[in-house]
Amino acid sequence: MNDADKFIIRKAVLELAKTGTPRFTSIDDDVRNLPKVNSKATNLWDYVTAIGAQLSRPPYDPYRETISLNITIGRKKSRRVCLNIPLIIYGNIAINYSSLEAVHLALNRLAEKGNVLGLISEIEINTTKDNNKRKYPLFKKVPFYRNDSLDEYQNSCPEGLVLEYKDQASLRMLQNFRKEFDGPILVDVSEVFPLYTKTILEEGADGIIVDTDKVTKNERYKGKHAIAVIYDARNAINDYYKGREENDNDDNIATLVIAGDVNSAGKIVKAAAVGANVIGYSTSMLIARSNMYSEKPSDVSSIADNVFRHMLGTKGEIKGIPAALGYSDFHNLSASDLRTSSIDASLQGNIPLEGGDRTYKEMVEEIVNEYASEKGITLNSLETQQVLRFMVGE
């Protein structure tokens, strides 16, 4: 409940507790009459919840049982990167070198404890000192239009590359790098999404990165939420694999990395259920950056400690949620584990509404078919689509 609701509820119950006599209005009347000042601030993610495991499916116990968060990136066995936490630190926040160094140190400490997660970075980190050697997978970000030789980017021996897709030149770059680079190549398609996904995967990219913040600023996604972007991105990858099952040489399906409005454990789980495989996580960068605002800036090691501790807490949260949903593997989550209390969220992410297992669109479709058969009418598919399009706004 938000603060306004809390105020009303407390006031109403206290009035009852004080007088013991009936009130004039109920809590719901007051809540209903509240000006909707909070509606703008509410994120559509808040209307989406997951359904937990109870009698019909026993939950796992994250304190006593193993919950797997492992994921491999790379379509071919020969060029895979394994992560123990499905997160890649994603730098869409401008940070200085010392902040990046702190993230690097934190990732090393995490890797030492068996918590390997990746980093996407354009800046080179000096790892010449023995105690500073990188122990986590680095995805080197290749700046757009710097179509230099691959050697330039291999100085830091990255395990993977990240290319930014802007136009046909980016595609040529991908083709060139694919021939020479053996590790996974992820392509950031945020600026052109949802176009070119198929082409990019055909040219050998191991996955795509979609930043929901950037995509929702595009004209095509105006007014839509991250949920719609993730849903479309997953469908784009699935479409690529449609009809390819027999001829498919992939050992592993292409990875969908989602960044942007996915910065808490709850959102990470929901994004994974809608279709993300890995999350481009920016909160670690933000924590490192926050040191810049301190009156007494800490040293790199202390900042690294902050990032390290935060990530351990986040890992605990991410492990606990699939366990409570009855899964021992984070990657078994699917949209059928979600429910929503918003028609908008149901339409954007094809998420079932609360109280049942059908989406809003399916419910409308069912009413259409029910009524048609009741009246002895047969609607052709075009006519059904017309009604649906009108009702669900597609």
Place this chain on the structure above:
Amino acid sequence: MPYSKDILELKRHLLRAAESSNSYFDLTKLIVDVRKINDSEIPYSGLGARSPNDYFPSIKIIGSTLRSKENDDFTTYKNIDTKFTLGGRYSTNLITSDVPFFVSGMSYGSLKLPAKIALHLALNRLAKEGIKVIMNTGEGGALPWELYGSEESWSNVSKKRHENILSYADRLLKEHHLESTDRDSLFCRLYPLITQYASGRFWKDPSYLLNADGIEIKIGQGAKIGHGGLLPGPKVTDLVAENRGIPSYKAAHSPSRHLDILGPEDLVAKILELREITDWRTPIIVKVGCSRVYDDIEIILKSYADAASIDGFVGGTGAAPWELRDIIGINTIPSLKPAREAIANYYSTDNKRDEFRLIVHGSVWDSERIAKCIALGANGVGIGTGFLLSMGCTLVQDCYTNVCPAGLTGSYEKLDIQTSVNGIVNYVKGTLLELKNIAGSVGRQSIHDLRREDLIATDELTSLICELPLVNGRTFKDPIKEMVKTVIDNRKNLKEHQVDEYWRMKKKVE
């Protein structure tokens, strides 16, 4: 929680970093990140989740009123039946309450002793005034006066055990500076007690089951579905630990599932075991958090239980992992339809469906919400936060700490027991009068006669989910049916190339 200076500084810096970066950042969850930075632990929170749409305000009871007439004596509808009975499906005993709502499970440990005593004394006072209200112990065991509040309960207790019980009670009262409390009035229970049989098994002897009027098997709760109970270390004092039979000052994490209930057949075996122990006398309830409600209720119906209890995800708790609390489960109102459907389908061949009781919890604080739940198919309603509010809860949601501004879940020195007792008594009486007024004003003789027909929805989603008519008398299905009719008309009247244009225009008009 009064956060340390370090935490607040971190928060301030993180806020500035977030504001100055162009990326989206959820500022409402900033403190969660700061707490993780501080101690690398999973942040906890108390009470219920924040649901942006709990449906209650979108439902109206047609023609109802809380206060029958201005300046009357509030007894216009005094003969309205509000009684609630539980049991009788398999149990030989019935639990009877004079109100259709009761105190949800709030354990000793999660609540401080003075708050538990206030609840005990208030329910006793109400019982003396003819209003019996059921109390649930919560999963942390029961207090001595709750279990041994009747002469009968002492009958099988050895002298040694008798002394131990009284000694423990003395130590409890002493720790909380309540030595002056009258033992005779304390060791007297006049209200029905339901004890909770949870995965942690925090009880030490069979009297916990034998002296209770009802047993609730807790599979899960709305605030932390699939997680298991949790009492943070600082709240596990020596006496709380003694009551639960666990080590002091160590967090009590109950398993996320009963280790001997992994499926429907295990539940049947467990209930039969409890039936044997209690000689089939005691009503048994099975409580689940709202998730796959239809499937869960179907299992409970086939398991020799007398009642099912469902807890919506706004349902409160003493402590739950913050993120988990906020994202798992569904709201109370949408759970009612699948629950009722499961019951109706199970009893499709006979008319005994009334013997099975459905109890709901979660985001129910006042009479109107209770009435809405009943009209949508619930038989009874569990209230936790409402009772805390009547004792002065300020909803700061720090119940997981040992610091509570109202002195309910921490800082026990501050709670005035007598004021709290008065608050609870007034809250129950006022709510009862309001319930009578609601039922009476819509022309019902009993609160349980409230029906779906007494409700309307004020938005499309609520109408769809609850199958209620909208305010304008139309249902959600009406515009869809009209669309289908239009499609058929278009088939006759419009040529193919005109159809798209027609829909575009129609949409524009709408």
